[in-house]
Amino acid sequence: MSAVHVPSETERIANRKKAKPGRTVRFRIKRCAGHGKPASWEDFDVVTEPGMNVISALQRIAANPVTSEGSRTTPVVWDSGCLEEVCGACTMVINGRVRQSCSCLVDEYAPEAGDVITLEPMSKFPVVRDLWVDRQRLFHSLKRAKAWVPIDGTYAAGSGPKESPDRQGTRYALSECMSCGCCLEACPQFTIEDDDAKWDESFIGAHAISQARLFNLHDTGKRLESDRLEALASKGGVSDCGNAQNCVKVCPKHIPLTESIAAMGRAVTIHRVKKFFTSKK
Amino acid sequence: MVNKPESRVIVVGGGLAGLAASIRIAESGVPVDLFSMVPVKRSHSVCAQGGINACNDVARQQGYSEYQHFDETIYGGDYLADQGPVLEMANWAPRVINLLDRMGVPFNRTGEGFRDLRLFGGSLFKRTHFSGATTGQQLMYALDEQTRRFEAEGRVTKYEFSEFLWPIVEGDGENKRCVGIVAQDMRTMQVRAFRADAVVMATGGCGLVFGKSTNSVMCTGGAASRCYQAGAWYANGEMIQVHPTAIPGADKCRLMSESARGEGGRVWVPRTAGDNRKPADIPEGERWYFLEEKYPGYGNLVPRDIATREIFDVCVNQNMGVDAGNQVYLDLTHKDPEYLTRKLGGIMDIYEKFVGDDPRYTPMKIFPAVHYSMGGLWTKFTPGSYRPNAQHGLHKPGQVPPIDGEIGRGMSPGAHDNAMTNIDGLYAFGEVNFAYHGATRLGANALLSCIFDGLFCGNSVVNFVTAGAPSERPAASLDQRLFDECVSAEQGKVDRLLQSVDSARAADEATNPYRIAIEMGEEMTAACTVVKTGERLTKTIDKLAELRERYASVCLGDSATWTNQSLSFTRSVGDMLILAEVIAKGSLQREESRGSHYRLDFPERDDERFLKTTIAEFDPAGTGPEAHRLTYRDVDTTLVKPRPRTYGRVDAKAEPAKAKAPATAGAAS
Incomplete structure (x- = not known):
């Protein structure tokens, strides 16, 4: 398992080439019931598909919210809209850096089986729930x-x-x-x-x-x-x-x-x- | 315009139609409560790329006219749109562009500083105004800014992250009137009633009924479906536009604008199936530019339904797709890269980000995807001043157009019922209004119809609340009981969903709302898009009945009483299933081919039986498909006489492309 970091453009291109569909990638997601409430982390394993982005991984998790440890939890809440990076809704902190999650391709960030992608809400705005901020x-x-x-x-x-x-x-x-x-x-x-x-x-x-x-x-x-x-x-x-x-x-x-x-x-x-x-x- | 201080209008939806309406109504002195599921600036209208159509001075001097824009829109829509509203829209279009220009939209400019123009589907004249390849976004921002100005002055109150649940309707039968809405705050989950003297639905399309489409995640059609279930009529549901050029993805299909073709993009496949050379290595003579070959006049700019069927035919029936897959090339590599950045930068970036190739140097690989609903809530209008003695044909460029571009020729300005549904006081603007695009929408007419509705029909709303029924009997004066009853009915539905949370059933796919939605999307995409057959549609209706039955015992995944997205999604799945049935049943019963609706078993247009608007009425007592009563109403064709819609196709008579099997647009890759 490689350390969580933000890949450079060169790395992203290389990652995309080497990534194989059907591998399992881990999403480490910061959960929080609302502003001022304690936050905790939950891990989810997702099987990748060609062209998969962070949003489609979140959709898979929402449909069947079971953690890596096998316990059923509540669906993760996040904000999204156009899914083509023109509305701005799905902004979050991914591997420590802020960006839109729709244009974040899983192949670019987690090319190997077992690689981890971390998702956190933006920190400069009050959390509504989980990854959704006001x-x-x-x-x-x-x-x-x-x-x-x-x-x-x-x-x-x-x-x-x-x-x-x-x-x-x-x-x-x-x-x-x-x-x-x-x-x-x-x-x-x-x-x-x-x-x-x-x-x-x-x-x-x-x-x-x-x-x-x-x-x-x-x-x-x-x-x-x-x-x-x-x-x-x-x-x-x-x-x-x-x-x-x-x-x-x-x-x-x-x-x-x-x-x-x-x-x-x-x-x-x-x-x-x-x-x-x-x-x- | 004097109005009583208690008059209020509710606008539901903050895209182009909703914002244009809010601005016009607030400007007229009537306060507006604006409801949206998202901060309005993030509405789906931002996804529109290519441009907005209007007759302009250059085209006019080349022989174009507002009348011809009208004629193109009617011909493009295969005569299914009532002609008065379309004429009025086309005549209004130059005013819409001027207004947007004054609001500061950064339209692309010519060297001398005038607004630049580009070609678009269904026209041989340059009549499309644009702002790079993010025109919808730029128009949205201009209207968002003007709305913010009214908000800062206290004339528009925004309720963002609010979901419309139900229209509040008083009276019965013909005397029904909409006097408010029930909405739920998506964060606190509070369900509340809001009174209004008129309600404008500007809630867009229903792409999510098809699972993956070019639409944004909130485009479920849920709001329209709820109005339909409350008694509003839904018209031409079967008219769904499949856009020829999109990139299939895991979560949605991303649109590659028609402007790519408007700026010279060429669609082709290798002449030899299985030719796996790099596209740049395939010489010109070994490429099959099938659209240019079949339609020498319009070439790559035939209307979307035709381009879609041709691409589908090449890939699915002839197995000529690139790399033997469901994809064709959309090629811009012959154009100057700098020019492409200036004119199409927005979509170049999207393609590069999501696919990894730079379309300035490598041809894009694209396939059709569900894009737009021509159908929507049925609306009325009062005809304008033009009363022809005889119908007109196509306007001959260079000759005087048969009808001039004055206001009020097609629709009567300010008439209370313009864009009003069959329920008094309940209006439908923009994509959710069925009125303008018939059986196919021409590219760059959507933004126009949204803003036209907001500005032109916005006046009708103002007149209705100040001089119509609400002036006698304002919503503010009505008994609170009606509003309380509607709230408790909606709260009851919410509670029932919350009570369905059951950890024992959580892993059961049959009652998982996400699973039901996926199956609905796959079924609808397979049976109700590019090519339809009676046999396949009959199966679809059975499948939808099965899904409805499973939905009746749906199991929610989250019992939270705060920001419960699962609840909102699950509720919308039920509403989407209802709309899906309307679409499927409408498709089955329309035994002809017209525009985007292509029936393999009825490949010809049948004006005698089906030059008619499909109107669906919901019967709450009916079960399955029986809940939808379909009737047909004659289309007004008093201005332009229907003619065969061939777009100059060379190889055949007036018939659409042949196809064999039901489609799998969007789901393919």
């Missing part, structure tokens, strides 16, 4: 950042602003953020906060900073630029970033998060200077 705070941050275009209304009023392909490319890359929370799980500055009254003053996170940039880049979205910069200039804003740069390494969509943080950091500085001289507000 990420409401993440969506709340999008309200703080006013991450929307302030259109007049939904009645016909002609087309939107023209846009260069370059600008579209920049915005599209930022707009692929699926609010999965990987960047927050990996961030040393972002800590669990279950008191929602404190959400407005705790670190807003890389995803929301990047969304502020996205909407400031849009001709109509820009109308709320100073509101957004004000939010990023206040407590829990962009200056809380400790520059660990973990966020960009774990982002499944390769969003240039550190670039966004730097851009917003500069914009906040300029905003402050302007505010000082014009003493607006």
Whole structure:
């Protein structure tokens, strides 16, 4: 049995080639009845199938929840949706690193019989049950950042602003953020906060900073630029970033998060200077 | 629009249709309670890839028109859709695109900065707007952001992780009216009633009835099934779209967008069966581009049902599949890799992640999979202003279209009954509305129908609650007893399931809900997808009866009173079995072939008998298939006259591809 680790890209490709279907792989899953309740580990043995991902292994376990020791237990609870890495729901910590479980292929992580894959809930959000966490705070941050275009209304009023392909490319890359929370799980500055009254003053996170940039880049979205910069200039804003740069390494969509943080950091500085001289507000 | 302060609307489902409805209704001054099983941003609409159709300035100057978009949609759907709503949708489409553009959707751009366009199935004109290959996701995010704005202002209240259990209906017969819903919090498991003056179901499709499909895990059709069991009619259940290009997987089939073909992707197999050379080593002359050969006009962009049957025929009947398996090549390797990244990056990444090959350099291996339900809850509409003296044919490019693109030609704007089910106050928007796609949906029309319903029919909801029955008798004024009774009925079902937990029976496969669901999915995929026969469908109906019987003594695996996913899943299995019966019975009784519904024993379209909408009514007293009463209602074809649907096929008369055996789409590999 090899030690649990996150395989590199080269290892994953090699693992996929050598993995044989029908071997038995062990899933070590952190179980927890809810936030603040004690957690414990349970092991499950799963026989692999070609193309099997962590989700399909969890489905097999749900259908027949018997541990490796042979005792019947409750089905493991987890969150999932699209199963093709565009909805963000099935994010969890796999072998110690945060990622989506749908795109995590068992062959890549556990190529040999008896290999172990560990599954844990994200640690920066309150556990609902087992692997399912409550990420409401993440969506709340999008309200703080006013991450929307302030259109007049939904009645016909002609087309939107023209846009260069370059600008579209920049915005599209930022707009692929699926609010999965990987960047927050990996961030040393972002800590669990279950008191929602404190959400407005705790670190807003890389995803929301990047969304502020996205909407400031849009001709109509820009109308709320100073509101957004004000939010990023206040407590829990962009200056809380400790520059660990973990966020960009774990982002499944390769969003240039550190670039966004730097851009917003500069914009906040300029905003402050302007505010000082014009003493607006 | 003045409304009484107590008016409220419930929207169930937070995908494109539900969010568009929420925004339009909240904007009109009526507060919205939005229910979803998932945080709305994670709804299944994010999976849509290719784009959204609308007539546009470029196509218009090439001779295209809203009318032609309408005609293509009707022809694509093999004339099974009522024509008024489709005309209205096509006429509205450019407005939908403009609105999304204003909301900041990063549509791909031309060099000059205009919205770029691509080709899509069923059209010879570029009329599909797109944002990379994740258009659904980008549209969803724009509507999610606007909804969040209303939420921040207190005009939309979200109930996420809430499962719709039952519509609350008062009155009898013709006077039935929906006045709220029963929902269960998926974390606390609390069952509660919520009052509303109108309820919009925007709950999507039912792919999970087929086990593995391209759908997300919550697309069980459970909500639609519950409305059906509560008396709403279900229409054209047998019309299930099997998408030609997906990657079969252990948990689902992952869609490879039609835009891959729209951007030049070519479908082929080696001309010699068993040719096991690498695809790049097979010279052009030894490749069989069967779609291009049979359909020289549309080529790889024939509608999905046709491409699916052709691929199926090549693999299953002719044994010409790649590596002798159920798979064909979808080849983009002749295109510039950088171009592919810009236009199709999203699906290139999905393929690479799940299969391990880079489709920029190696042709993809794909096979059909269940994708979309054209059928859904039956809805009404009030016809618009257009009253033809004679039916029209196909619009000839360059000539004036027979009907202009003005609002209100097809459906009467703001009429209370647009997209309303047979139960007053209960609406169906998006995929769960049967209205727009007939017997096959054209690619890139789904996103359009969702948003069109939300915006256009959203006004109908507002008018109904402010000036219709609720203005006389608001839900808020009704006796609490009705709501309490509905809650206790639902709580009773929950309790019965919880009491079924039995460690002695836990290992029994016969009553395991997951096992029942797998058997249902395999049966439905084998009998009710690409090729159907009466003989096979009769067996399916027996099999479903057996599964229903086993389900009656189903054994739940978890007795938790907190976040019990097993309970939610097991409940949905019962509801899926009901829908499966509607689909199977509808398939059996429709003795013809039309669009996605192909009967080997009745290979021709039969307008005389079946140019009709199938309407299923549920009889709670009936058992097995007898619980579903099927009737047929004439389709409105007053605008376009039905013509043979051949798509210019060269080798034969107007008939679909031949096939021999019942299908195993999706389950194959």
